[in-house]
Amino acid sequence: MLEIENLRATVGGKEILKGLTLTVPTGEVHAIMGPNGAGKSTLSYVLAGRAGYEVTGGSVKLDGVDLLGLEVEQRAAAGLFLALQYPVEIPGVPTTTFLRTALNAIRKGRGESDLDAIQFLRLLRQKTKALGVTEEMLKRGVNVGFSGGEKKRNEVLQMAVLEPKLAILDETDSGLDIDALKIVSEGVNALRGPNRSMLVITHYQRLLDHIVPDRVHVLAQGRIQRSGGAELAHELEAHGYAEFGGEREAAA
Amino acid sequence: MTLHQDYEQRRGSAAPAALTALRARGAADFDRLGLPTPRVERWKYTNLAPVETMALVPGATDPLPAALVAGADRIVLGAKIERSVGALPDGVHLGSIADAPDAARALLGTLASSESEALVALNAALADDALVLFVPAGVAVPRPIELIVPAQTGVASYPRLLVVLEANASATIIERHEGAGAGFVDLTAEIALGAGAKMRHWRVQVAGDARRIVTSAVRAGADSSYRAFTLTLGGRLVRNQCDARVDGDNAEVELDAAYVIGGDSHVDTTTRVVHGALNGTSRQTVKGVLDGHSRGVFQGKVLVEEGAQKTDGYQLSRALLLSRDAEVDVKPELEIYADDVKCSHGATTGRLDEDALFYLRARGIPAQEARALLVEAFVAEAIERVDDETVRAALLALAAGRLARDQQELAA
Ligand SMILES: Nc1ncnc2c1ncn2[C@@H]1O[C@H](COP(=O)(O)OP(=O)(O)OP(=O)(O)O)[C@@H](O)[C@H]1O
Ligand SMILES: [Mg+2]
Numbered sequence: 001m002l003e004i005e006n007l008r009a010t011v012g013g014k015e016i017l018k019g020l021t022l023t024v025p026t027g028e029v030h031a032i033m034g035p036n037g038a039g040k041s042t043l044s045y046v047l048a049g050r051a052g053y054e055v056t057g058g059s060v061k062l063d064g065v066d067l068l069g070l071e072v073e074q075r076a077a078a079g080l081f082l083a084l085q086y087p088v089e090i091p092g093v094p095t096t097t098f099l100r101t102a103l104n105a106i107r108k109g110r111g112e113s114d115l116d117a118i119q120f121l122r123l124l125r126q127k128t129k130a131l132g133v134t135e136e137m138l139k140r141g142v143n144v145g146f147s148g149g150e151k152k153r154n155e156v157l158q159m160a161v162l163e164p165k166l167a168i169l170d171e172t173d174s175g176l177d178i179d180a181l182k183i184v185s186e187g188v189n190a191l192r193g194p195n196r197s198m199l200v201i202t203h204y205q206r207l208l209d210h211i212v213p214d215r216v217h218v219l220a221q222g223r224i225q226r227s228g229g230a231e232l233a234h235e236l237e238a239h240g241y242a243e244f245g246g247e248r249e250a251a252a
Numbered sequence: 253m254t255l256h257q258d259y260e261q262r263r264g265s266a267a268p269a270a271l272t273a274l275r276a277r278g279a280a281d282f283d284r285l286g287l288p289t290p291r292v293e294r295w296k297y298t299n300l301a302p303v304e305t306m307a308l309v310p311g312a313t314d315p316l317p318a319a320l321v322a323g324a325d326r327i328v329l330g331a332k333i334e335r336s337v338g339a340l341p342d343g344v345h346l347g348s349i350a351d352a353p354d355a356a357r358a359l360l361g362t363l364a365s366s367e368s369e370a371l372v373a374l375n376a377a378l379a380d381d382a383l384v385l386f387v388p389a390g391v392a393v394p395r396p397i398e399l400i401v402p403a404q405t406g407v408a409s410y411p412r413l414l415v416v417l418e419a420n421a422s423a424t425i426i427e428r429h430e431g432a433g434a435g436f437v438d439l440t441a442e443i444a445l446g447a448g449a450k451m452r453h454w455r456v457q458v459a460g461d462a463r464r465i466v467t468s469a470v471r472a473g474a475d476s477s478y479r480a481f482t483l484t485l486g487g488r489l490v491r492n493q494c495d496a497r498v499d500g501d502n503a504e505v506e507l508d509a510a511y512v513i514g515g516d517s518h519v520d521t522t523t524r525v526v527h528g529a530l531n532g533t534s535r536q537t538v539k540g541v542l543d544g545h546s547r548g549v550f551q552g553k554v555l556v557e558e559g560a561q562k563t564d565g566y567q568l569s570r571a572l573l574l575s576r577d578a579e580v581d582v583k584p585e586l587e588i589y590a591d592d593v594k595c596s597h598g599a600t601t602g603r604l605d606e607d608a609l610f611y612l613r614a615r616g617i618p619a620q621e622a623r624a625l626l627v628e629a630f631v632a633e634a635i636e637r638v639d640d641e642t643v644r645a646a647l648l649a650l651a652a653g654r655l656a657r658d659q660q661e662l663a664a
Contacts (some may be wrong), residue, residue, distance in 0.1 A: 048610075049614075050610050050614075051606065071613070071619070072614055073613045073614075073616050073618050073622075075614075076613070076614055076615055081615075084611070084614075087611070088608050088610075088611040089608075090605075090608045090629070091629065092626075092628075092629025092630060092632055092633045093625055093626070097625075098612070098615070098617075098625070099615075101621065101625065102612070102615035102616045102617050105618060105621070106615075106616040109616070141629070142611075158615060162615065
């Protein structure tokens with residue numbers, strides 16, 4: 001279970017999260033929607049521990065563990081996974097090497113032994129098939145020369161391999177064509193389960209037709225302004241974010 | 253004994269008659285030039301003052317190390333030439349200048365000029381012998397030849413190498429600079445490629461306290477191909493300088509290098525490629541990883557002579573600084589006197605990509621391991637230029653070993 005309490009954070013000296021409270025029980029999928037610049041990606045980075053995002057108040061716990069006191073890699077070992085809105089290209093590091101190193105680091109944290117190259121390739125082959133990630137893509141440097149949609153699929157592949165307790169998907173649907181959206185959604189749905197929570201950040205109702213959330217939250221002006229069931233997404237699609245104090249900072 | 257005292261003592265020593273003229277000319281030039289100071293433009297960033305005052309003692313012989321590439325022939329270019337060489341094709345000469353074919357002897361001293369380069373002059377003045385690889389027309393040397401160039405504490409050595417590949421001949425040389433001792437090595441290599449000849453010249457320099465000045469002078473005939481790659485893993489002071497001349501039409505010259513250094517290492521890569529013929533290609537990528545107080549230098553000049561149309565010249569220098577105190581000086585230069593050419597150069601100096609680092613860590617990879625992955629990828633990309641799979645694998649393993657050592661030191 002993810003418990004965020006009264007979280008405050010600044011970026012470049014500017015306060016972006018202003019007392020955000022949110023709970024995602026184990027086994028549930030929650031969606032976060034909200035206007036551009038509301039602080040959605042900021043929230044995901046603060047949870048992942050990215051440098052430059054300074055927490056000035058509040059607490060975050062994952063299954064009782066205080067995440068804010070941990071290094072980035074320790075949070076991953078504790079079960080956090082963040083699918084980035086803009087995945088990074090890493091020339092020279094093949095995706096297979098990257099993923100095997102990551103998986104073995106995380107397995108070590110779980111007290112499990114390393115997978116050797118053959119065991120790992122078997123596992124990887126099984127996971128890639130469903131997501132349409134090709135062998136050729138796996139040999140290339142991480143995300144190097146990948147199209148926008150391929151990068152997003154690669155994020156979901158990583159999630160499938162690392163099997164986190166909590167997955168945060170930051171606009172994983174952006175840049176996907178209709179077929180890819182289906183493939184990715186199916187990949188995500190396959191990972192839903194009683195031991196895994198998900199936080200799905202999106203601008204579009206479309207994604208939530210495929211990945212039906214247990215709860216939907218509206219994040220605006222650094223706080224959760226409203227929460228509801230899956231139907232809230234439809235309402236937002238129809239009316240926009242005007243009732244939450246305008247679309248832009250200008251209204252604050 | 254200082255370098256100059258050692259020089260005075262050795263300049264009259266015995267050497268094969270074939271070297272008499274070279275030694276006399278070298279001594280006259282060195283007496284006139286002396287060691288270069290930073291006031292000499294080409295030596296602006298590399299100060300040889302510490303070489304002048306090194307404490308030198310008479311040398312010992314060096315044992316033959318294991319081969320880097322299985323089955324390679326090995327020769328130690330130390331105080332005494334030691335060798336383990338299998339049968340070579342008819343007409344190939346691999347040995348002293350004393351019994352080398354006339355065609356090779358005639359070229360000694362004609363490619364590397366001692367007139368303007370003091371280190372070449374010093375080498376010429378004191379060379380005890382010159383190792384000659386002569387390959388007659390159309391012959392391919394079947395195995396790579398490993399030349400081991402040791403550095404030993406207190407020893408100054410002046411190895412001399414002459415490679416002559418006649419038309420359509422081919423050979424691979426792996427030059428291994430071994431020895432971590434505080435010695436001085438001043439090597440001069442002259443390489444002449446006939447029409448259609450192909451040479452691969454791979455060089456590895458181990459870490460340690462050695463000071464090494466390595467000069468190569470290359471002349472590439474029509475349709476020939478010369479590719480060199482240097483991997484430097486350390487050294488107190490290292491300068492790899494190459495003068496290459498594209499002398500016949502359609503020739504290709506590639507001079508690449510990668511270095512991984514830390515501490516007080518100083519590694520200088522200085523090149524000058526002169527295009528004197530049509531449709532030549534020259535490529536150069538130099539990548540450096542610098543930690544501690546280390547310093548890297550890249551001076552690259554591409555000169556396209558009048559009439560050398562359709563020349564394609566490319567230079568790239570990339571440095572990765574891992575510490576605040578590491579530094580690089582980069583000076584690329586193009587001098588073009590022909591109008592139909594394609595030449596470009598670029599240089600970047602940066603730190604590890606923070607976004608990439610975050611991404612790796614966010615997937616659970618510990619910070620130190622993530623850093624090592626990124627650095628290794630940076631170096632591996634340069635080593636990819638080596639077009640021999642076995643050698644490439646050996647170089648990748650050496651670089652990885654060097655980086656792993658850094659990791660251990662960090663952890664300790
Ligand atoms: N380094 C920074 N310095 C100052 N402000 C920043 C910095 N980084 C982000 N911000 C600001 O923080 C606010 C929140 O950005 P964030 O990326 O979290 O928004 P978002 O809700 O994810 O928007 P989108 O829907 O467009 O992805 C924005 O106003 C942005 O300009
Ligand atoms: Mg965002």
